[in-house]
Amino acid sequence: MTYCVGIKLNAGLVFLSDSRTNAGVDNISTFRKMIVYEKPGDRFMVLLSAGNLSISQSVREILQVEQLKEREDSEPVTIWNATSMFDAARVLGQAVRHVYDRDAAALKYSGVEFNVNLIFGGQIRGEGMRLFQVYSAGNFIEATPETPYFQVGEYKYGKPVLDRVITPDTPLEEAAKCALVSMDSTMKSNLSVGPPLDLVVYEANRFETEQIVCIDMQNPYFRMLHSSWGQKLREVFDSLDDPVWDDMKAPAGGSINKPLKKITRPEEKLI
């Protein structure tokens, strides 16, 4: 499978992806799922991909040269000359549709769904940062202050910590830590998500970044995070009181629900 997360904060953007792919549990490989596009001083964009690897690789290849033409005589729009991230996301959506036109019928014939899920974010000079999730149909949605992050792939295990921590005001380093904890929880529970990890942190209005790192299981920071998080979670659990039966059974104000009736004979009714 895959796990990728993209986060949009007031201070910047954070992107994190794993690199495990699998065609069945007996066929695991390493493919990196992040691409960074940068024209220093002009634009900075990151693409994260989940889904069928042949589709996402084709989309990535095509995106480099994809051209969107509104009319016959209009200048073609690419991710390199688009004047907004919205237009760049449209170019990406069109690249997805080109792969669909080329492959979907043959995939369907083989019983394979046309499945690709993308996170695409960045900043183009002249506007603020933007973050999109692009679907298999080439349509897309944009992150907002209420929902400042997107996940693709195995999203469930890593979602609770994002919901507890991330707001638009979260500092960049804290968001990077949160993304790594989210990834750690996911890798612990789903074997088809695995290292190395690619992490990118982008500061607003820089139009480039040097904060690109590849994290494997030898990385001292990630090892610290992994062991401390697990150990401290356990300490928190132990610090909570165990239930006391007499208190549990005492009727609480406003409670209308009764404990279940036991069934004690074959002929007894359930309700």
Added chain:
Amino acid sequence: MTYCVGIKLNAGLVFLSDSRTNAGVDNISTFRKMIVYEKPGDRFMVLLSAGNLSISQSVREILQVEQLKEREDSEPVTIWNATSMFDAARVLGQAVRHVYDRDAAALKYSGVEFNVNLIFGGQIRGEGMRLFQVYSAGNFIEATPETPYFQVGEYKYGKPVLDRVITPDTPLEEAAKCALVSMDSTMKSNLSVGPPLDLVVYEANRFETEQIVCIDMQNPYFRMLHSSWGQKLREVFDSLDDPVWDDMKAPAGGSINKPLKKITRPEEKLI
């Protein structure tokens, strides 16, 4: 959806279920998903159910009177006279198959999958406690010391805390607390899992229990658990160091993975 968990410990058994069902997010109802069967001094059994409600209700109704006959002249086995939990689970599997025979073709015709997932555990005098997960085909698996719990329904959000805490040596009260934290995490992330909750704790070799409680959002213990867990998780997160970029980028011993190359021009190759 649904979330149910059954845990087998050396000290006894713990069962917990939610009570929300939904046919689309615009059609939410409350149905309790636990049944307790008890013949004091002789047998104690609990059934938890997830999946299509019409199927699980039919299975529960039929189970009361289901009879398993090995041969024409053999005594029929029911959950009330079975001499082992294994045989009782076989009776349950046969009840599932009876509902399949009656409903599956018509369901398929309407495009509805025959989907039911059951947890069935307890103790019959003469043997130890046993815990089973029963599938839609009526086949089943049994919990072992390495995997002492089963979940059905929305299992992902609540699984990490079970994996961190539960072993066969876990005390009953601690396991009940763990099941409730697991349920709390699930309800926070999936709206289709909801209160009231049914909790049963069974002590080994008692063949009955008085520890049956219905927990709704007025329950003081559950409220304490909910707020303390969230708050302390956040404290643990804050207590972990943020990443420091220079440390992150320093090559670690044994690391072979390089940071991603940036793409800076349309004609640049990805690999």
